[in-house]
Amino acid sequence: MTRNVAITVNGTERRASVEPRLLLVHFLRENAGLTGTHIGCETSLCGACTVLMDGRAVKSCTVLAVQADGRQVTTVEGLASGDQLHPIQEGFWEEHGLQCGFCTPGMIMCSHDLLGHNSNPSDGEIREALNGNICRCTGYQNIVAAVKNAARKMSKPIAARAGAR
Amino acid sequence: MATPAKAPGRPSKANGKGAWVGRRLKRKEDPRLIRGISHYTDDFKLAGMVYCAFARSPHAHADIKSINTDAAKGTPGVIGVFTAQDTTSIGPVPCAIQMPGLKVPRHPVLAEGRVRYVGEPVAVVVAEDLYVARDAAEKVEVEYEPLPVVTDMEKALSNDTAYVHDEFKSNQAFTHTLKNGNLEAAFKKADKVVKQRMINQRLCPLAMEPRAVIAEYLPGENRLTVWSSTQIPHLLKTQISLLVGLPETSVRVIAPEVGGGFGSKLNVYSEEGVVPWLSMKVGRPVKWNEGRRENFMATIHGRDTINDVELALKKDGTILGMRSRVLADMGAYHQLLTPLIPQLTALMHAGCYKIPAIQIDIIGVFTNKMSTDAYRGAGRPEATYNVERIMDIAARELEMDPAQFRLKNFPKSKEFPYTTITGLTYDSAKYQESLAKALKLSGYDSLRKRQKSARKNGKYYGIGVSTYVEICAIGPSAATPAGGWESATVRIEPTGKVTLLTGASPHGQGEETTFAQLIADELGLVPDDINVVHGDTAVVPYGLGTYGSRATAVGGSAAYMATQKLKAKMATLAAHLLESKPSDIVFGRRSLSTKSGKKKSLSFGDVVTAAYTAHKIPAGFEPGLEATHFFEPSNFTFPFGAHIASVEVDAETGEVKIDKYVAVDDCGNVINPMLVAGQIHGGLAQGIGQAMWEELIYNEDGQLVTGTLMDYTMPKAHFFPEFVLDHTVTPSPVNPMGVKGVGEAGTIASTPCMVNAVCDALSPLGIRHIDMPLKPERVWRAIRQAESAPPKAESEESPKKQSKKGTAGRRRP
Numbered sequence: 001m002t003r004n005v006a007i008t009v010n011g012t013e014r015r016a017s018v019e020p021r022l023l024l025v026h027f028l029r030e031n032a033g034l035t036g037t038h039i040g041c042e043t044s045l046c047g048a049c050t051v052l053m054d055g056r057a058v059k060s061c062t063v064l065a066v067q068a069d070g071r072q073v074t075t076v077e078g079l080a081s082g083d084q085l086h087p088i089q090e091g092f093w094e095e096h097g098l099q100c101g102f103c104t105p106g107m108i109m110c111s112h113d114l115l116g117h118n119s120n121p122s123d124g125e126i127r128e129a130l131n132g133n134i135c136r137c138t139g140y141q142n143i144v145a146a147v148k149n150a151a152r153k154m155s156k157p158i159a160a161r162a163g164a165r
Numbered sequence: 166m167a168t169p170a171k172a173p174g175r176p177s178k179a180n181g182k183g184a185w186v187g188r189r190l191k192r193k194e195d196p197r198l199i200r201g202i203s204h205y206t207d208d209f210k211l212a213g214m215v216y217c218a219f220a221r222s223p224h225a226h227a228d229i230k231s232i233n234t235d236a237a238k239g240t241p242g243v244i245g246v247f248t249a250q251d252t253t254s255i256g257p258v259p260c261a262i263q264m265p266g267l268k269v270p271r272h273p274v275l276a277e278g279r280v281r282y283v284g285e286p287v288a289v290v291v292a293e294d295l296y297v298a299r300d301a302a303e304k305v306e307v308e309y310e311p312l313p314v315v316t317d318m319e320k321a322l323s324n325d326t327a328y329v330h331d332e333f334k335s336n337q338a339f340t341h342t343l344k345n346g347n348l349e350a351a352f353k354k355a356d357k358v359v360k361q362r363m364i365n366q367r368l369c370p371l372a373m374e375p376r377a378v379i380a381e382y383l384p385g386e387n388r389l390t391v392w393s394s395t396q397i398p399h400l401l402k403t404q405i406s407l408l409v410g411l412p413e414t415s416v417r418v419i420a421p422e423v424g425g426g427f428g429s430k431l432n433v434y435s436e437e438g439v440v441p442w443l444s445m446k447v448g449r450p451v452k453w454n455e456g457r458r459e460n461f462m463a464t465i466h467g468r469d470t471i472n473d474v475e476l477a478l479k480k481d482g483t484i485l486g487m488r489s490r491v492l493a494d495m496g497a498y499h500q501l502l503t504p505l506i507p508q509l510t511a512l513m514h515a516g517c518y519k520i521p522a523i524q525i526d527i528i529g530v531f532t533n534k535m536s537t538d539a540y541r542g543a544g545r546p547e548a549t550y551n552v553e554r555i556m557d558i559a560a561r562e563l564e565m566d567p568a569q570f571r572l573k574n575f576p577k578s579k580e581f582p583y584t585t586i587t588g589l590t591y592d593s594a595k596y597q598e599s600l601a602k603a604l605k606l607s608g609y610d611s612l613r614k615r616q617k618s619a620r621k622n623g624k625y626y627g628i629g630v631s632t633y634v635e636i637c638a639i640g641p642s643a644a645t646p647a648g649g650w651e652s653a654t655v656r657i658e659p660t661g662k663v664t665l666l667t668g669a670s671p672h673g674q675g676e677e678t679t680f681a682q683l684i685a686d687e688l689g690l691v692p693d694d695i696n697v698v699h700g701d702t703a704v705v706p707y708g709l710g711t712y713g714s715r716a717t718a719v720g721g722s723a724a725y726m727a728t729q730k731l732k733a734k735m736a737t738l739a740a741h742l743l744e745s746k747p748s749d750i751v752f753g754r755r756s757l758s759t760k761s762g763k764k765k766s767l768s769f770g771d772v773v774t775a776a777y778t779a780h781k782i783p784a785g786f787e788p789g790l791e792a793t794h795f796f797e798p799s800n801f802t803f804p805f806g807a808h809i810a811s812v813e814v815d816a817e818t819g820e821v822k823i824d825k826y827v828a829v830d831d832c833g834n835v836i837n838p839m840l841v842a843g844q845i846h847g848g849l850a851q852g853i854g855q856a857m858w859e860e861l862i863y864n865e866d867g868q869l870v871t872g873t874l875m876d877y878t879m880p881k882a883h884f885f886p887e888f889v890l891d892h893t894v895t896p897s898p899v900n901p902m903g904v905k906g907v908g909e910a911g912t913i914a915s916t917p918c919m920v921n922a923v924c925d926a927l928s929p930l931g932i933r934h935i936d937m938p939l940k941p942e943r944v945w946r947a948i949r950q951a952e953s954a955p956p957k958a959e960s961e962e963s964p965k966k967q968s969k970k971g972t973a974g975r976r977r978p
């Protein structure tokens with residue numbers, strides 16, 4: 001038994017007929033061919049599979065593809081526009097916020113959610129916000145620095161706009 | 166392990182001051198990783214690919230009475246189900262260690278008649294779809310007859326035990342004694358003897374990318390290609406050829422992007438034999454990706470030792486001798502290096518101290534658990550924990566400051582190269598300088614003041630000091646099981662771009678950047694001109710891989726040496742073209758010029774073109790620009806450092822708050838300080854993780870009860886304060902770049918440092934030791950026990966009597 005779904009991934013609608021038990025993460029990786037979203041546990045405990053669904057961070061191993069039917073999903077591949085990296089991606093690069101890179105897409109998407117509702121988070125707030133995302137390589141310190149770096153960059157154009165008003 | 170050769174004199178070229186070496190360069194590998202467009206093994210999808218899943222033992226020890234695969238085979242989409250009966254042609258899982266008296270049990274890729282640990286693979290299902298493969302694996306019906314289970318090492322060595330392997334009639338895998346100096350005399354003349362039993366708990370390496378294997382066999386070409394998440398593609402290639410019986414020339418292994426290893430992928434696993442065999446059997450590419458639960462059960466574990474350590478001392482704090490007995494849990498089988506790890510522990514038992522006499526007895530023990538093997542630090546954290554804990558306990562019993570006690574027993578920097586009582590030759594160090602720097606950076610004196618006032622207010626504030634030395638850059642080949650050299654091929658392409666093929670296969674260390682930095686400096690180019698290629702045995706000359714903090718010291722040195730060969734060749738050609746002598750040619754930015762007389766120069770590109778067109782070359786000059794070097798280090802390197810932690814313990818809840826963590830490390834010359842700091846940060850999180858939270862627990866039935874991320878406390882971002890780092894720079898004389906290695910340092914020093922801090926905090930209660938991890942419950946129990954224990958004299962206690970949980974509290978007057 002399969003069900004038809006239409007999921008908009010990074011702005012492109014993807015239609016497929018899927019098993020009801022298919023996880024969103026497998027839909028993204030196998031059906032949409034977007035392998036930037038990683039699988040570290042399949043039990044909602046590591047955060048490697050974090051994506052945005054209608055703008056909020058979700059662990060895509062905990063969402064069924066059928067639950068994402070009709071929704072907007074953004075994966076790490078959808079952040080940069082052309083050659084222009086997203087400020088969070090730049091932050092991770094500049095602050096050496098990744099080593100093996102396996103946790104990184106999830107970290108970036110979770111940080112995206114955080115910065116969406118807190119544009120200037122403290123170290124403590126960043127560490128708390130990332131508590132569902134595990135990194136074994138970095139000891140987290142440079143991830144915190146990366147998020148702060150991104151927050152500084154992202155607040156700049158807004159400040160400029162406010163000044164112009 | 167043999168004692169390594171003595172280090173040669175320091176090469177005259179001082180590195181660390183180039184245009185690129187020493188700079189905080191952003192990593193070249195990052196753009197593909199932060200965009201999510203790089204490829205880990207599981208990201209590949211081959212045409213016609215099928216999936217496999219393993220049925221694993223739920224029992225720690227049982228006879229297999231029967232296996233019924235009918236239901237699994239009948240599942241729509243299933244291509245085949247295989248058990249040990251089918252896989253008899255696959256060789257056993259290899260162990261690379263040879264030592265006298267070592268018992269090596271047969272380790273089949275699928276269990277043959279008996280299972281010996283929970284998670285041991287029993288059958289494998291191949292199906293068109295991942296979900297179907299997993300469903301069908303659950304339908305494999307195995308009838309087991311449970312056998313008595315061996316989990317406790319001491320019981321395993323007693324008469325009252327079952328055997329993990331009946332054929333040995335013993336659970337002892339090996340014994341090994343390292344002994345030097347007159348230990349009896351040392352203990353006889355000691356003013357003070359301190360003893361402690363310490364448990365170094367079992368840990369899960371937990372690389373965030375679980376293991377994964379894809380194999381594709383093309384019968385026409387007789388070519389097997391295996392993608393595996395491994396640290397050692399070349400060694401794996403050799404072993405796969407032996408496992409599946411193909412000539413080595415027919416096997417290609419690719420380690421694509423690898424999502425962390427920490428030693429857990431420095432191995433050859435059952436699945437790396439079975440999946441290639443399956444691809445040959447079913448005639449389709451086959452993929453296996455490990456689930457996290459499988460990763461907990463069936464990827465190697467780290468540590469798991471029981472240690473009894475004794476130190477003989479003079480009243481003034483001088484160390485006279487040390488005795489240590491280490492029981493090391495092997496698990497049920499040996500993986501690639503399992504019995505080697507405790508031997509590294511023995512070798513490093515002198516720490517950074519002058520110890521006149523020593524004896525270390527190591528006993529390897531079989532139990533019904535997953536194998537232990539190399540986990541970040543691999544033997545050195547265990548040694549450092551024993552050494553740094555007993556030093557701390559000694560200082561306390563002698564009422565000396567722990568830092569002063571250490572300073573008193575360090576060898577002086579002019580004594581290097583320093584030969585330890587365990588027979589190693591430490592290359593270079595400044596232990597005093599490093600500790601002094603850490604004391605200053607942490608504000609040690611004011612921390613002590615803070616402790617005093619906290620105590621007045623009934624609070625428990627503690628300061629932990631730990632120094633360390635580790636053995637890296639593995640290593641001189643004579644001292645390693647399979648060689649210790651590393652290879653590099655540097656090829657300057659006709660366009661002037663440079664390709665480096667390195668045998669050191671990274672998994673997060675950033676070698677694409679650091680190796681490019683060092684070659685750019687040598688050739689007068691920029692790092693973007695250099696492409697570092699690794700991890701593909703069909704492209705890269707044989708190499709040993711990335712482990713033991715060896716990549717830069719050995720692999721980087723190979724790249725450096727190969728580059729020197731090319732520089733010499735280019736100088737010969739440039740001299741010919743400029744009518745000068747090779748010794749007169751110097752490299753500038755993208756140029757080669759004469760240094761004496763009238764300055765003449767050629768661009769880098771002109772010389773490269775000349776080498777390839779070969780129109781104007783000197784007689785006998787070999788065209789092209791490619792050089793290979795296999796670098797054999799003359800000795801290990803010995804990075805070192807000093808860490809200081811301060812903690813506050815809540816006596817009501819047992820909770821430990823880390824107030825401050827300061828690390829001063831010395832890894833010799835530094836190529837990229839940003840990456841070095843990253844390695845330290847990550848190491849600290851793992852080492853502190855062991856001290857405070859992490860523990861793999863098998864219950865008496867051999868069930869892994871902390872085998873999920875729910876039960877195993879994996880450190881999160883909010884567990885840590887911001888680490889404060891500094892370093893000293895003591896170049897190593899054993900390689901041309903003066904580098905030492907940094908991959909494991911943070912993990913080694915931080916574990917004892919944390920436990921020292923907590924025990925220091927609780928010392929007013931008479932608590933002298935608590936076994937790791939120092940979870941609130943355990944600390945709380947130690948405090949309660951200490952509060953209720955009757956006051957006891959300060960006499961020697963029998964460590965045997967302490968409970969295994971290890972809370973040895975005494976109330977002090």
Ligand code: FES
Pocket residue numbers: 038039040041042043044045046047048049050059060061062
């Ligand atoms: S894979 Fe989804 S949280 Fe780990």
Ligand code: FES
Pocket residue numbers: 097098099100101102103104134135136137138373424425673
């Ligand atoms: S960078 Fe490797 S797990 Fe985070």
